[in-house]
Amino acid sequence: MAAVEHPVAGAAHESPDRDAPVEILPVKALPLVGLVVAAVVAAIGTNSRWALDFFHVAGGGIWTALDLFLGFVLGPILGRLSIPARIELTKKLMPKLVLIIPVLVTMTLAAGFQLARYNGMLDTSYARHAWVVASFAVVGVMAVIAIGLLEPANIAVLFELRKPQPNGAVIEKLMRRFIFTAGITGAMQIGTLIIMTRLAS
Amino acid sequence: MSAPDQVAWANRKVPPVTALWMLSLALIAGGVSYLAAYLPKRAPLGPAVGLLAASAIVLGAGVVLLARQRQFAWQRFRQVAGWTLLAYVVIAGMIEYAFVYDHTHGAVLVVMTSMLFVFMLAPPLLVGFTVARFEHTS
Numbered sequence: 146m147a148a149v150e151h152p153v154a155g156a157a158h159e160s161p162d163r164d165a166p167v168e169i170l171p172v173k174a175l176p177l178v179g180l181v182v183a184a185v186v187a188a189i190g191t192n193s194r195w196a197l198d199f200f201h202v203a204g205g206g207i208w209t210a211l212d213l214f215l216g217f218v219l220g221p222i223l224g225r226l227s228i229p230a231r232i233e234l235t236k237k238l239m240p241k242l243v244l245i246i247p248v249l250v251t252m253t254l255a256a257g258f259q260l261a262r263y264n265g266m267l268d269t270s271y272a273r274h275a276w277v278v279a280s281f282a283v284v285g286v287m288a289v290i291a292i293g294l295l296e297p298a299n300i301a302v303l304f305e306l307r308k309p310q311p312n313g314a315v316i317e318k319l320m321r322r323f324i325f326t327a328g329i330t331g332a333m334q335i336g337t338l339i340i341m342t343r344l345a346s
Numbered sequence: 347m348s349a350p351d352q353v354a355w356a357n358r359k360v361p362p363v364t365a366l367w368m369l370s371l372a373l374i375a376g377g378v379s380y381l382a383a384y385l386p387k388r389a390p391l392g393p394a395v396g397l398l399a400a401s402a403i404v405l406g407a408g409v410v411l412l413a414r415q416r417q418f419a420w421q422r423f424r425q426v427a428g429w430t431l432l433a434y435v436v437i438a439g440m441i442e443y444a445f446v447y448d449h450t451h452g453a454v455l456v457v458m459t460s461m462l463f464v465f466m467l468a469p470p471l472l473v474g475f476t477v478a479r480f481e482h483t484s
Contacts, residue, residue: 269387278383285375292469293368297476300426304477312347314356315480 216328427474
């Protein structure tokens, strides 16, 4: 992404919709989040093999695809957009990601851990236990990157966009960080896919 | 604010607390992976306690570095970190419940709970700092 060279104050204020304050947390979607989390808890509580498989495989697949899309498809496109267009896209996209990414991560990891426990893969006697430990390490690194860089950048960019005169350079810096870290976690997901397919085959 | 001022504001020097708190999280992740690698057997606790202590020290060092900042949007920091902490208290509570539910007890439970406590503190600090560092104080 190129460096910001122009102030952006008022650049995105062309219609009433654009003047609406940026929503940091899409409150309307919270019941859906509650439903998904409750379903994951029920799947774990009942040890339903199908439900655990569903949440782990579907969640992991969507999480991987989303990370790769953000890092390698949307990121470069965002970098080539005009600054007002970039801000407009950021305003619409980021509040949704505040909910989508944590829910996908929770679904995938919670169901995955229970599935591994249920299948005996956590036991040190399991023939491919080293692969399971490797997956812990990969997930640990991804979690540190996501909690330390990605999530704070997501929240901070929304606070910046709520200001009467958002600082384009701050938005640019935070979005670059967000897209870059999404790309890194996406690339690490490839490692996870190799480990998981290795465990499943 | 002019364009060069905006860029200067975005790139102004701040204490390296993000790196420290990420290191703190990484040490906790290492400790949890170490303990989990031995399941269902009990891992020797020495390395886990060492990682936990190192993580707590690094977390504290970041807090001290940040506390020395005079020009900082403390009100915004408290607001954002407070709400994030609430979310992480709920998450940590659920994880702690799972520990107890799975019959974890004794020294392992103490170490796991302490790790969870450090893990619970780092994300609110990270989110609060990242938001507040771009806020104007005057």
